[in-house]
Amino acid sequence: MRSMSFFIALLLSNPNLLMACTVCFGNPDAATTKAAKAGILFLLVVTVCVLSAFGLVFLTWMKRAKELDVVS
Numbered sequence: 001m002r003s004m005s006f007f008i009a010l011l012l013s014n015p016n017l018l019m020a021c022t023v024c025f026g027n028p029d030a031a032t033t034k035a036a037k038a039g040i041l042f043l044l045v046v047t048v049c050v051l052s053a054f055g056l057v058f059l060t061w062m063k064r065a066k067e068l069d070v071v072s
Helices: 002-013 031-071
Strands: none
Touching: none
């Protein structure tokens, strides 16, 4: 608890520590902002691809299960 109060006092004594960086609040044409946007886009594409692959696997399993029900 003591370290938490020290941390809060430190933040309140120096408001520059609370300011946002250029990625969050600043020049939209900065290199760091462009890199952050590219990284976010890349991670979104990877996530969509993985979720789509899981969806296709589940659809394949459903199709195979229906085929097994018809045969037996």
